[in-house]
Amino acid sequence: MKILFLDQSGKLGGAELSLTDLAKPYRHHCLVGLFADGTFRELLEHQQIPVQVLTTEPIRVKKDSGIFQSLESMNSLVPLIIKVTQIARDYQLIYANTQKALVVGAFASLFSHRPLVYHLHDILSPDHFSLTNRRIAVTLTNRLASLVITNSQATQTAFIAAGGRSELTKVVYNGFELNSYKTQANDPNHIRKKLGLDGQFIVGHFSRLSPWKGQHILLEALTQCSPEVSAILVGDALFGEQNYVQHLHQQVAELGLKERVQFLGFRSDIVPLMKACDLIAHTSTAPEPFGRVIVEAMLCERPIVAAAGGGVIELIEAEKTGWLFSPNNSPQLAQIITTCRNQPERAATMARQAQSQASQRFNLNTVNQQIAQLLDRVIFTQSLN
Numbered sequence: 159m160k161i162l163f164l165d166q167s168g169k170l171g172g173a174e175l176s177l178t179d180l181a182k183p184y185r186h187h188c189l190v191g192l193f194a195d196g197t198f199r200e201l202l203e204h205q206q207i208p209v210q211v212l213t214t215e216p217i218r219v220k221k222d223s224g225i226f227q228s229l230e231s232m233n234s235l236v237p238l239i240i241k242v243t244q245i246a247r248d249y250q251l252i253y254a255n256t257q258k259a260l261v262v263g264a265f266a267s268l269f270s271h272r273p274l275v276y277h278l279h280d281i282l283s284p285d286h287f288s289l290t291n292r293r294i295a296v297t298l299t300n301r302l303a304s305l306v307i308t309n310s311q312a313t314q315t316a317f318i319a320a321g322g323r324s325e326l327t328k329v330v331y332n333g334f335e336l337n338s339y340k341t342q343a344n345d346p347n348h349i350r351k352k353l354g355l356d357g358q359f360i361v362g363h364f365s366r367l368s369p370w371k372g373q374h375i376l377l378e379a380l381t382q383c384s385p386e387v388s389a390i391l392v393g394d395a396l397f398g399e400q401n402y403v404q405h406l407h408q409q410v411a412e413l414g415l416k417e418r419v420q421f422l423g424f425r426s427d428i429v430p431l432m433k434a435c436d437l438i439a440h441t442s443t444a445p446e447p448f449g450r451v452i453v454e455a456m457l458c459e460r461p462i463v464a465a466a467g468g469g470v471i472e473l474i475e476a477e478k479t480g481w482l483f484s485p486n487n488s489p490q491l492a493q494i495i496t497t498c499r500n501q502p503e504r505a506a507t508m509a510r511q512a513q514s515q516a517s518q519r520f521n522l523n524t525v526n527q528q529i530a531q532l533l534d535r536v537i538f539t540q541s542l543n
């Protein structure tokens with residue numbers, strides 16, 4: 159099947175890592191069209207997935223844009239829509255992976271008569287999107303998409319609550335290449351020593367630095383834990399959240415945590431780093447649509463604690479495959495960190511259970527087969543019309 163994938167980002171967020179895994183089986187017949195250049199293009203090229211940067215003009219709609227900004231941005235979208243329409247004629251299906259990709263893909267689908275699939279990775283709620291942006295996404299999807307793949311039930315529910323047609327939706331969780339998480343190549347103790355954290359209880363936080371990812375909640379919790387608990391913050395500000403980064407550094411200084419917190423920036427060696435941690439914390443303050451990091455922690459057989467919101471509660475069985483705490487509740491998080499540290503056998507049992515369950519539920523091969531069947535059906539239905 160010939161697929162034109164579209165994604166607005168040049169950077170490596172979860173939606174882009176997920177698309178890389180989905181596009182791989184189609185690499186001889188697909189193109190990934192990007193609306194910005196960057197490390198995402200490099201990763202696709204490295205994986206031998208055809209990629210083209212379709213524009214380097216920034217599209218000025220933000221997640222909280224109002225109607226006027228959105229209309230204004232349409233001007234810059236017109237040449238892109240024309241280009242994508244032309245390209246789409248060589249493909250059987252347009253697969254939009256982000257919201258701006260949906261806008262461009264919807265019009266290109268209309269003009270090129272190619273079916274449109276929208277992979278919705280975001281929760282369309284006021285926490286994440288302005289009313290205007292939610293309306294645009296829902297209206298275009300309802301009118302022009304043949305299928306909406308949502309990354310969790312929470313994402314599906316929010317789409318329907320925003321006015322989306324439920325019959326278009328299908329929940330498909332992210333899949334993961336299980337072998338990548340089995341590697342024993344790097345000795346966890348070596349990494350701990352290299353970080354200067356030997357003997358410490360290490361809590362790992364693996365997320366881009368952004369206020370709603372809640373790194374500040376983990377810092378608050380640390381002050382309520384033993385001084386032998388340290389944290390590594392892995393990830394960078396991907397979308398210009400420099401003020402937040404500054405705020406985090408200031409918070410570390412003010413709380414006297416300099417010896418206990420390390421900022422490691424964006425890393426591509428997530429697996430060995432996770433394996434060097436005693437616990438992985440996921441601290442989103444707004445509902446997380448899916449949360450790849452949670453599944454990755456499980457596949458690395460590391461204990462996980464996560465804020466109970468959005469898709470997270472579909473991933474973790476409380477007290478069986480991980481711990482849940484109320485979003486923003488740093489004392490509760492601190493208590494769980496302490497429990498995990500004091501009860502290593504219980505934590506190891508939970509991590510083992512999580513590893514086994516996650517390997518069953520989030521196997522990339524199964525997920526890719528599921529998606530292939532859904533796309534076949536879209537093409538088949540289109541051929542009947």
Ligand code: UDP
Nearest residue numbers: 171172173365392393424425428449450451
């Ligand atoms: N990640 C990474 N390097 C980093 C930080 C994060 O490769 O330094 C990866 C992480 O392993 C995960 C993805 O980025 O696969 C983030 O996806 P998630 O769904 O957790 O959150 P998002 O940022 O997409 O909202």
Ligand code: GLC
Nearest residue numbers: 172173279309447448449450
């Ligand atoms: C988005 C969401 C994240 C999800 C990822 C992959 O980036 O914010 O929760 O895990 O997409 O679906």
